[in-house]
Amino acid sequence: MNWNWDHVDEFMPLFWDGLELTLKALLFGSLIAFSLGLVWAVAQRSAKKWIRWPVTVVTEFIRNTPLLVQLFFLFYVVPEWGPSMSPLTTGIVGLGLHYSTYTSEVYRAGIEGVPAGQWEAATALSLSKRRTWTSVILPQAVRRVIPALGNYVIVMLKESPQMAAIGALDMLGQAQNYSQTTFTFEAISVVGVAFIVIAYPASLLLRVLERRLVR
Amino acid sequence: MSSEFFGNWFLPGIWITVQVTFLSAALAFVIAFPIGVLRTSRLWIVRFLAGAYFEIFRSTSSLVFMFWIAFTVPPLFNISFQPMFAGVLALGITYGAYASEIVRGALAAVPPAQREAGIALNFTPTQRLRRIELPQAWPEMIPPFNNLLIELLKGTSLVSLIAVADMTFAGDLLRLVKNESAPIYTLLLALYFVFAFILTRGMRLLERHAKKRVGQTPEKTSLLGGLRAKSSIDVVSGTGGAK
Numbered sequence: 001m002n003w004n005w006d007h008v009d010e011f012m013p014l015f016w017d018g019l020e021l022t023l024k025a026l027l028f029g030s031l032i033a034f035s036l037g038l039v040w041a042v043a044q045r046s047a048k049k050w051i052r053w054p055v056t057v058v059t060e061f062i063r064n065t066p067l068l069v070q071l072f073f074l075f076y077v078v079p080e081w082g083p084s085m086s087p088l089t090t091g092i093v094g095l096g097l098h099y100s101t102y103t104s105e106v107y108r109a110g111i112e113g114v115p116a117g118q119w120e121a122a123t124a125l126s127l128s129k130r131r132t133w134t135s136v137i138l139p140q141a142v143r144r145v146i147p148a149l150g151n152y153v154i155v156m157l158k159e160s161p162q163m164a165a166i167g168a169l170d171m172l173g174q175a176q177n178y179s180q181t182t183f184t185f186e187a188i189s190v191v192g193v194a195f196i197v198i199a200y201p202a203s204l205l206l207r208v209l210e211r212r213l214v215r
Numbered sequence: 216m217s218s219e220f221f222g223n224w225f226l227p228g229i230w231i232t233v234q235v236t237f238l239s240a241a242l243a244f245v246i247a248f249p250i251g252v253l254r255t256s257r258l259w260i261v262r263f264l265a266g267a268y269f270e271i272f273r274s275t276s277s278l279v280f281m282f283w284i285a286f287t288v289p290p291l292f293n294i295s296f297q298p299m300f301a302g303v304l305a306l307g308i309t310y311g312a313y314a315s316e317i318v319r320g321a322l323a324a325v326p327p328a329q330r331e332a333g334i335a336l337n338f339t340p341t342q343r344l345r346r347i348e349l350p351q352a353w354p355e356m357i358p359p360f361n362n363l364l365i366e367l368l369k370g371t372s373l374v375s376l377i378a379v380a381d382m383t384f385a386g387d388l389l390r391l392v393k394n395e396s397a398p399i400y401t402l403l404l405a406l407y408f409v410f411a412f413i414l415t416r417g418m419r420l421l422e423r424h425a426k427k428r429v430g431q432t433p434e435k436t437s438l439l440g441g442l443r444a445k446s447s448i449d450v451v452s453g454t455g456g457a458k
Contacts, residue, residue, distance in 0.1 A: 003291065064365060064411035065404045066372035069383055073404065076396035158276040165376055172279055185287045192279045199274035 032096025242307025251318025
């Protein structure tokens with residue numbers, strides 16, 4: 001054992017910078033995942049085949065390929081055709097897009113959980129399609145799925161270090177940089193512990209939330 | 216893409232991806248059963264320790280854990296090993312934790328009367344587990360295992376970051392050498408998708424076989440349906456996403 005606490009002290013300022021970037025990516029990534037996921041879920045229930053099919057194919061493709069390769073794709077291929085994005089932006093878009101396909105399944109389950117009588121009631125009241133979705137179905141569906149969505153925020157937190165591979169200085173990116181320039185190894189342990197310290201209480205909190213919202 | 220490069224890097228890369236997937240899946244499987252069973256133990260200390268293993272690895276990032284094994288463990292304990300060993304170990308331990316939760320859940324879903332029937336027949340706990348509980352729990356485990364296997368397959372791309380020459384690594388290398396990225400990453404994504412598809416279809420066959428043996432009716436499958444989470448309940452309860 002040749003652990004040196006001085007390296008930990010030296011790394012801490014960089015760690016806080018990394019944490020800030022991780023949390024930023026998590027916040028904006030989840031916003032994209034939550035809103036885009038809902039779009040996928042509603043589109044997949046569309047009566048029109050030409051909407052349903054492409055959405056199914058695209059979401060299945062994204063869900064069944066690795067986030068890491070998608071990040072590489074967004075970072076190296078997309079700029080050839082259009083805008084080039086910073087590593088952080090690429091990370092946010094990648095995380096959001098990837099996990100939107102997961103949250104869409106969550107929404108789908110939530111929507112299917114709304115009793116069929118609610119759809120019939122909306123038809124009986126001759127509500128428009130838009131009113132049916134916004135005033136009857138979605139308010140009931142979204143409440144049930146909040147804990148499951150929260151679960152995916154934790155998943156996204158754990159997958160966010162993959163951003164480091166395209167040069168985003170998140171917690172892992174900072175640790176990697178520090179370790180490589182100083183030839184030390186303590187920084188990665190600090191980051192590993194940080195994940196447990198953040199993710200475990202968060203999942204306990206979610207359990208409480210789940211008990212409150214889903215009876 | 217030059218054929219020379221393809222033969223020298225890409226094909227071996229595909230083979231390494233396959234190897235890493237199966238080795239870490241095997242390790243995860245070997246870990247998951249005892250841990251899953253121990254989590255249903257009557258002794259609280261056993262339950263607590265097995266549960267702690269699950270909670271710890273559910274709360275860490277598999278990539279950070281992989282880096283930790285690859286770059287921190289060797290200097291800390293003065294040992295050395297191949298990057299591929301570190302990758303398989305990290306993936307196996309992490310996904311073993313998720314899989315143990317699946318085993319635990321499926322065992323808990325076996326009706327209590329079945330266990331009592333085993334006691335009435337004077338079966339030992341081991342006999343009960345082997346002859347009554349596991350055979351009934353097994354078909355329930357396959358669909359979530361399938362999801363987990365897809366997650367694991369995608370997770371193997373992470374080993375490229377600790378310098379294991381899997382197909383993602385080969386792709387990255389080609390980008391640097393040829394300064395070309397669009398065809399290579401498109402091919403990579405397509406390859407992962409095809410692998411995921413093959414795995415899913417394979418697991419579907421296994422599921423049908425298992426359900427027939429226990430006398431449950433297998434469900435109908437559609438072409439894309441194979442890749443989808445089996446039931447919406449899995450997703451809402453948070454076990455479907457496996458993590």
